[in-house]
Amino acid sequence: MSSDTIAAPASAAAPTAPLAFLRAQGRWHWAEIAFWLATLLPFVLTPDYLVLASQVAISALFALSLDLILGFSGIVSLGHAAYFGVGAYTAGLLSVWGWGEPLTGLVVAGAVTGVVGYVTSFVIARFRHLALIMITLGFGLLLQEAANSAGWLTGGFNGLQGVHTWPIFGKFEFDLYGYTAYAYALAVLFLIFLVARRIIHSPFGLALRGIRENGTRMPAIGAPTHSHIRTIYTIAAIIAGVAGAILTQSTETVSLEALGFQRSADVLVMLIVGGTGKLYGGLIGAAVYMVARDQFSGLNPQYWYFWIGLLLIAVVMFLPNGILGGLAGIADFVKTKWTKTP
Amino acid sequence: MPPVFGVLFDGVAYGMLLFLMSVGLSVTLGMMNFVNLAHCSFAMLGGYVTVTLMNALHWPFFATLPAAFIAGAAASVVLERIFFRRFYNASELNQCVLTIGIVFVSVAAAAYIYGTDQQPMQLPSYLQGSITFLGLDFAIYRLFLIVAAALITILLVVTLEWTRFGAQVRAAVNNQRMARGLGIDVDTLFAITFALGGGLAGLGGGLAIAMLGLDPSFALTYLIYVLIVVSVGGLGSIAGSFVAAMLLGVADMAGKYYVPAFGSVLIYLVMLVVIMWRPSGLFGRR
Amino acid sequence: MDEDAVSESLLTASGADVNALSARGINKSFGSLVVAADVELNLPQGVRYALIGPNGAGKTTLINLLTGMLRPDAGRIFLGPDDITALPPQERVRRGLVRTYQINSLFPHLTALESVTLAVCERRRVAATFWRSLTAYVEEIDEAHGILSALALADVCHRPTRELAYGQQRLLEIALALATRPKVLLLDEPAAGVPREESKDLFEAIAGLSNNITVLFIEHDMELVFRFASRVIVLVGGRVMVDGTPAEIADDERVRAVYLGKGHGALRV
Numbered sequence: 001m002s003s004d005t006i007a008a009p010a011s012a013a014a015p016t017a018p019l020a021f022l023r024a025q026g027r028w029h030w031a032e033i034a035f036w037l038a039t040l041l042p043f044v045l046t047p048d049y050l051v052l053a054s055q056v057a058i059s060a061l062f063a064l065s066l067d068l069i070l071g072f073s074g075i076v077s078l079g080h081a082a083y084f085g086v087g088a089y090t091a092g093l094l095s096v097w098g099w100g101e102p103l104t105g106l107v108v109a110g111a112v113t114g115v116v117g118y119v120t121s122f123v124i125a126r127f128r129h130l131a132l133i134m135i136t137l138g139f140g141l142l143l144q145e146a147a148n149s150a151g152w153l154t155g156g157f158n159g160l161q162g163v164h165t166w167p168i169f170g171k172f173e174f175d176l177y178g179y180t181a182y183a184y185a186l187a188v189l190f191l192i193f194l195v196a197r198r199i200i201h202s203p204f205g206l207a208l209r210g211i212r213e214n215g216t217r218m219p220a221i222g223a224p225t226h227s228h229i230r231t232i233y234t235i236a237a238i239i240a241g242v243a244g245a246i247l248t249q250s251t252e253t254v255s256l257e258a259l260g261f262q263r264s265a266d267v268l269v270m271l272i273v274g275g276t277g278k279l280y281g282g283l284i285g286a287a288v289y290m291v292a293r294d295q296f297s298g299l300n301p302q303y304w305y306f307w308i309g310l311l312l313i314a315v316v317m318f319l320p321n322g323i324l325g326g327l328a329g330i331a332d333f334v335k336t337k338w339t340k341t342p
Numbered sequence: 343m344p345p346v347f348g349v350l351f352d353g354v355a356y357g358m359l360l361f362l363m364s365v366g367l368s369v370t371l372g373m374m375n376f377v378n379l380a381h382c383s384f385a386m387l388g389g390y391v392t393v394t395l396m397n398a399l400h401w402p403f404f405a406t407l408p409a410a411f412i413a414g415a416a417a418s419v420v421l422e423r424i425f426f427r428r429f430y431n432a433s434e435l436n437q438c439v440l441t442i443g444i445v446f447v448s449v450a451a452a453a454y455i456y457g458t459d460q461q462p463m464q465l466p467s468y469l470q471g472s473i474t475f476l477g478l479d480f481a482i483y484r485l486f487l488i489v490a491a492a493l494i495t496i497l498l499v500v501t502l503e504w505t506r507f508g509a510q511v512r513a514a515v516n517n518q519r520m521a522r523g524l525g526i527d528v529d530t531l532f533a534i535t536f537a538l539g540g541g542l543a544g545l546g547g548g549l550a551i552a553m554l555g556l557d558p559s560f561a562l563t564y565l566i567y568v569l570i571v572v573s574v575g576g577l578g579s580i581a582g583s584f585v586a587a588m589l590l591g592v593a594d595m596a597g598k599y600y601v602p603a604f605g606s607v608l609i610y611l612v613m614l615v616v617i618m619w620r621p622s623g624l625f626g627r628r
Numbered sequence: 629m630d631e632d633a634v635s636e637s638l639l640t641a642s643g644a645d646v647n648a649l650s651a652r653g654i655n656k657s658f659g660s661l662v663v664a665a666d667v668e669l670n671l672p673q674g675v676r677y678a679l680i681g682p683n684g685a686g687k688t689t690l691i692n693l694l695t696g697m698l699r700p701d702a703g704r705i706f707l708g709p710d711d712i713t714a715l716p717p718q719e720r721v722r723r724g725l726v727r728t729y730q731i732n733s734l735f736p737h738l739t740a741l742e743s744v745t746l747a748v749c750e751r752r753r754v755a756a757t758f759w760r761s762l763t764a765y766v767e768e769i770d771e772a773h774g775i776l777s778a779l780a781l782a783d784v785c786h787r788p789t790r791e792l793a794y795g796q797q798r799l800l801e802i803a804l805a806l807a808t809r810p811k812v813l814l815l816d817e818p819a820a821g822v823p824r825e826e827s828k829d830l831f832e833a834i835a836g837l838s839n840n841i842t843v844l845f846i847e848h849d850m851e852l853v854f855r856f857a858s859r860v861i862v863l864v865g866g867r868v869m870v871d872g873t874p875a876e877i878a879d880d881e882r883v884r885a886v887y888l889g890k891g892h893g894a895l896r897v
Contacts, residue, residue: 036764076435135614220726317440
C-alpha cells in the first residue's frame with residue numbers, strides 16, 4: 001500500500017506488528033496536508049487565475065475518477081468522458097428546465113450518471129485487453145454521435161443555451177472572477193477525495209488492486225471479480241458525472257466537447273503524467289496539464305500536441321509511474337542513502 | 343441497376359483501402375501483442391510521400407506507390423528498433439501511451455511541414471472519370487483500387503500459405519514461445535513483418551488520397567477505423583482483417599448513403615455487437 | 629469451526645463413504661488432441677494423492693477441468709455429495725475446492741500480508757465493503773498473519789511479493805490457497821523450480837497440512853511423492869493408467885516403461 005498514496009514507505013525501524021504497520025500506512029502524510037493547504041493559495045497568491053484554478057479542480061476530480069478504475073483496478077478506458085458528459089448535460093438540462101440550484105443539481109447529475117455507469121458496467125466487467133479498450137472507445141464515440149444527432153436535446157454543435165446557476169445556499173453567486181467557482185469545485189473535490197481515500201484503504205480497495213495485479217487469480221481465491229468491477233465502475237461514473245456537472249454549473253454552458261474523445265484522451269494524459277494508482281497522480285497531472293495548456297494557449301494547437309506527444313513518449317520511457325512515481329523514486333533513493341549503515 | 347450495387351462497389355473499394363491499412367497492425371498485434379496506435383501514421387507518411395513526389399518532383403503516380411511502400415516500411419523498422427522493442431513486455435496502457443505520443447508528434451510534424459489543408463493531387467488521366475455499366479457510374483479509380491488491392495491480397499495469402507517465411511509467421515502468431523523453441527528467429531521475423539505491415543500501410547495511404555483525401559488528421563481519423571477492423575476481424579488473422587474491412591467499408595458507405603443523419607453510428611454499433619459476441623474478433627484465437 | 633463439523637459428518641454419514649472429491653467419465657479434446665479420456669477419480673477424505681505422469685499427459689489440464697477453468701466435453705465432478713460440474717470457478721472455491729499454480733500466479737505489488745488478507749476477506753465476504761478501513765478488520769489480518777507465520781513467512785510479510793525469493797513465493801502460493809479454508813487442495817507441482825536449499829520449508833509446510841484437507845498434488849519429484857502420498861495416480865496421454873499405493877506404482881512394469889523411455893506419441897517432438 002505504500003506506493004498508493006503519497007505516504008512514506010516503511011523504513012527498517014517501522015513497527016512490524018501487522019495491524020500497526022497497516023495503520024501507519026493509512027495515516028495522513030505531512031506532504032498530503034501540505035498539498036491541500038497549497039490548494040488554498042490561489043485565493044491569496046493568484047486571484048486573477050481563479051477561473052483557471054476551478055478548471056483545474058474539475059479536471060482533477062475527473063482524473064481522480066479515472067484513476068479509480070484505471071490506476072487501481074486496471075480497467076483501461078478510452079471513453080470515460082461519456083460519464084463526464086452525461087453529468088454535464090444532466091446539470092445543464094436541469095437548469096434549462098427551471099431548476100438551477102447547484103447542490104441538488106450535483107446530486108441529480110451524479111445519480112443519473114450513476115445509473116448509466118451501472119448499466120454499462122455489466123458489459124465492461126466482462127471484457128479485458130483490446131476488447132475492453134475498443135468497447136470503451138466505441139461507447140464513447142457512439143454517445144458522441146448520438147448527442148450530436150439529438151440536437152433538440154443537447155443543442156447540438158452550439159451546445160445548450162440558457163443554463164443559469166442559482167447562488168449556492170442562496171448567498172454565493174457565481175461571479176466572473178471565479179471565487180465561488182473555485183471554492184465550490186475545491187470543496188467538492190476535497191470531499192470526494194476523502195471518500196476515494198477511504199475506498200482505497202478499505203478491503204474493497206485491496207480487492208481492486210488484486211484485480212489489477214492478477215485478474216485471473218481472483219476467482220481462484222473466491223473473489224466475485226465482475227461484481228467488484230461493477231461497483232467501482234459505477235462509483236467512478238458518479239464522480240465523473242459530478243465533475244461534469246460542476247463544469248456546467250460554474251461556466252453556465254455545456255457543449256459536445258464535454259463527452260468527446262478529446263476529453264477522454266486529455267484526462268488519460270493527465271493521469272499518466274501525474275502517475276496512476278497513487279490518488280494524487282490525477283490531481284498533480286491535471287494541475288500540470290491545465291496550467292501548461294493555459295501558458296501555451298497562444299501557441300498553434302498542432303504545436304501543443306507535438307510537445308504533448310514528446311512528453312508522453314518521455315514519460316513512458318523514463319518515468320513510467322509519472323511525476324509522483326519519479327518523486328517516490330527520488331524519496332526512496334534519498335532514504336536508502338541516509339539510512340545506509342557505513 | 344439499383345443504387346445498392348453502387349454503394350456496394352464504393353464500400354468494397356473503401357474496404358480494400360482499410361484492409362491494406364489494417365492488415366499489418368493485425369498481424370503484428372497477433373504476433374507480438376504490441377498495441378501500435380501509430381500504425382496509421384505510416385499510412386499518412388505514405389500519403390505525404392506520394393503527394394510530395396508527384397507535386398514537387400513530378401513523378402508519375404505509379405512510380406510513387408513503391409516509394410510510399412518503402413517509406414512506410416522504413417519508418418516502421420526505425421521505430422521498432424528504437425522504441426517498440428523495449429515495450430513488448432510492457433503493459434497495454436504503456437504501449438498505447440507510447441504510440442499515441444508518436445502519433446501526436448507525427449500529426450504535428452505533418453501540420454508543420456505541409457499545413458493543415460487537404461493535399462491536392464491529380465490522378466493520371468487514364469485513372470480519372472468513370473465507366474457506365476447497366477445504368478450506374480463506376481469510378482475508374484475505385485475499380486483500379488479494387489483490382490490492385492485484390493492482387494496484393496492474393497500475393498499476401500500466397501506468401502503466407504506457401505512460403506517458408508509465411509509458415510514461420512503463422513507459427514509465431516500462433517505460439518511465440520513454441521516458435522522460438524523450434525529455432526525460428528522471432529526477432530528478425532518480427533522486424534520483417536513489421537516492415538511489411540508498415541509498408542502496406544504506406545501503400546494504402548498513397549492509394550487512399552484520391553478517395554479519402556489527405557491532411558494531418560489522417561493518422562488519427564483512420565486509426566479508429568483501423569482499430570475497428572483489427573478488433574472485429576481478430577488479431578493475427580489476414581482473413582479476419584479482410585472480412586472485417588469489407589464489412590466495415592460497406593456498412594459505412596451504406597450508412598452514409600441510406601441514413602446520413604446517423605453518420606458513423608452504424609460501424610460503431612457493428613463493432614460493439616461483434617466484440618461483445620466474440621471478444622477475440624471474428625477470426626481471432628479464443 | 630463449522631467447516632470441520634461438516635467434513636466429519638461426511639465421513640460418518642450412514643456408512644456410505646462420500647469421497648471428498650470425485651470425478652466420473654471426464655472427457656476433453658481440443659480438436660483431434662485428446663487431453664482427457666474417461667478419467668475417473670475418487671479422493672477419500674483426508675488422503676494425500678499424488679498425480680504423476682510424463683510431460684504432456686494432461687495433469688494440469690485435469691486440474692483445470694476439476695476447478696472449472698476448463699469445461700469438460702463429458703463427465704461429472706462431485707465435491708462431497710454435490711455435483712459441481714456446472715459451477716463457475718469462484719463458486720467451487722467458495723465450497724472448498726482450491727488449487728495452486730505450477731507457475732506462480734501471485735499479486736506482484738501486493739505485500740505477502742496484503743495478498744493473504746485479501747483472500748481471507750474474500751472468503752469472509754467482507755471484501756466488498758468500501759466504507760470501512762481495512763485496519764478495522766483485525767480478525768482477518770490476524771488470521772492472515774497466522775497463516776503466513778505457519779509457513780515461515782512472517783518475517784517478510786510486509787515485502788511486496790515480487791521481492792520475495794522464489795521458494796518464499798511458492799510458499800505464498802500455498803498460503804493463498806490455505807486462506808480460502810479448502811476442503812480439497814490441488815497443488816500443481818508445488819516444488820517446481822525451488823532450489824534444494826529452499827525446499828525444506830516447503831516440504832514441512834506440505835507435511836503440516838491439516839488432515840481435514842484432502843490433498844492432490846502433481847509432482848515430478850519422486851522424493852516428495854514417496855514421502856507424502858498414500859496413493860498415486862499415473863496419468864498418461866489423458867488416461868488414468870494406474871491407481872495404487874506408491875509401492876505398487878514403483879513396481880508396476882507399465883509405469884517403468886513410460887518413465888524409462890519406451891516413450892509414447894505425446895512425447896515425440
